[in-house]
Amino acid sequence: MDNNSIFIEKLRSSGLRPTKQRLEICKLLFNRKKTFHFTINDISKMLKNKTYKKISLATIYNTVHSFKKKGYLKEISVNSDKSYFDTNTSSHHHFLDVNTNELIDLNNEDVDNIKIKKNLPGKKIKSIEVLVKIENNN
Amino acid sequence: MDNNSIFIEKLRSSGLRPTKQRLEICKLLFNRKKTFHFTINDISKMLKNKTYKKISLATIYNTVHSFKKKGYLKEISVNSDKSYFDTNTSSHHHFLDVNTNELIDLNNEDVDNIKIKKNLPGKKIKSIEVLVKIENNN
DNA sequence: ATATAATTTATAATGATTCTAAAGTAGTGT
DNA sequence: ACACTACTTTAGAATCATTATAAATTATAT
Known part of the structure; x- marks a missing residue:
């Protein structure tokens, strides 16, 4: 069983359809030894390199927000012009x-x-x- | 000795010229029994009512930032689209x-x-x- | 396979903040 | 009082993150 099917399960179990875009973002965020901190801009750039087909910025925002709502991400309070997220929940x-x-x-x-x-x-x-x-x- | 001359002193002593605009903002922020929290938008609206002549939004930003730099204000870390400031330093x-x-x-x-x-x-x-x-x- | 609802997308809209460059003002010296 | 200089204010433009829109696409249940 590879990671993909784990992500598919996880998404389905929280009522999110496992779309290509969400799975790409899952892999980027959660296929890691260590948790990490990021901004939308950070992962937007990373996704541009990693994936053959570009994921729309709106989708990245949508996905990060739904992952946060489902408890897969936390938002960190820092006074900054951008939002920081954390995969360590x-x-x-x-x-x-x-x-x-x-x-x-x-x-x-x-x-x-x-x-x-x-x-x-x-x-x-x-x-x-x-x-x-x-x-x-x- | 009224408050204005105290503010004038305070500003001068920190290398800020006591302009009409800065004094108005001082009065609004520091002539209070209790400290308070505000956004730029909050005090922008308050200043519109209080002062006969409008203070430019750019000036409000400039002033709040120099007051913060001088230690008369603190910025509070909240994840929000706006910055919160606190007169309690x-x-x-x-x-x-x-x-x-x-x-x-x-x-x-x-x-x-x-x-x-x-x-x-x-x-x-x-x-x-x-x-x-x-x-x-x- | 089809229908339906969820999702993605490009683009526009919004809103907070910063930048710019010109006009105004305070402080200093004369 | 006057003039000089540096600091300040200003309106408006520019920027940047984020959200809204509405049409096209896709996942899933029947």
Whole structure:
């Protein structure tokens, strides 16, 4: 059983039709040893090289958004003109290197358990995201 | 001594000429009991009402950016199509209500001291920002 | 095979932000 | 008060990411 059929299954099971375009994007995003961070522009360029037939930019946007909605991707909160996505959907945090603009994973184990002592009536916590900005040492 | 002369001093001392436009924006942003969160669009609309003469949008952008650079404003990391700014420049965190898109301050005292156990060679921590997403309780 | 609904696509539209270059203004020295 | 210079403001154009549109294509159930 190759990866493709796994992706087909995954897509079908979440109500998404396994189209050529979605499968290409799956392969690009999930056929990896390590998780990674990307912008739409990043994968748009990568897909231009990898695939014989171009995938429309609109489709890339659509696909990334539906993958996010299905929980296969997370969006990372950084103040930037573009959106960053992460194929690591487990609960974790990030370093942002302000000199290089690089995002680096920060595992939950590397951050002491965060306790929020304030709570708002009628509201519950959905997620806690920590962004640690780092810079050169000198 | 009224507030205006305080603002004039503040601007001069940071190398910014106290122009009419900058003073108007100072009054709008800093003549308040409580700190607040805003987008450029927010204060653009507010300035339209408050001031007899309109301030150009470009000037609002320029001013907010120079105030940020001088440390009078902070930019908040939220994934959004617009930038959010905060007149509270002390070290603190935020709730984001995903149902209303409202930002709410979360004081440092309300978050247990955060300890980052991982560090990267040649890099030092510049800031730690926590975003707690909250949602309706039902 | 056909019908139907989902998907893709190119392109236009939108909206936030930045750029540009000309006109206006503050601060300094005379 | 006057003139000089550098800084600032301005309107509008340009840019860039993202979303909307509406027609063409494709996946799937019957």
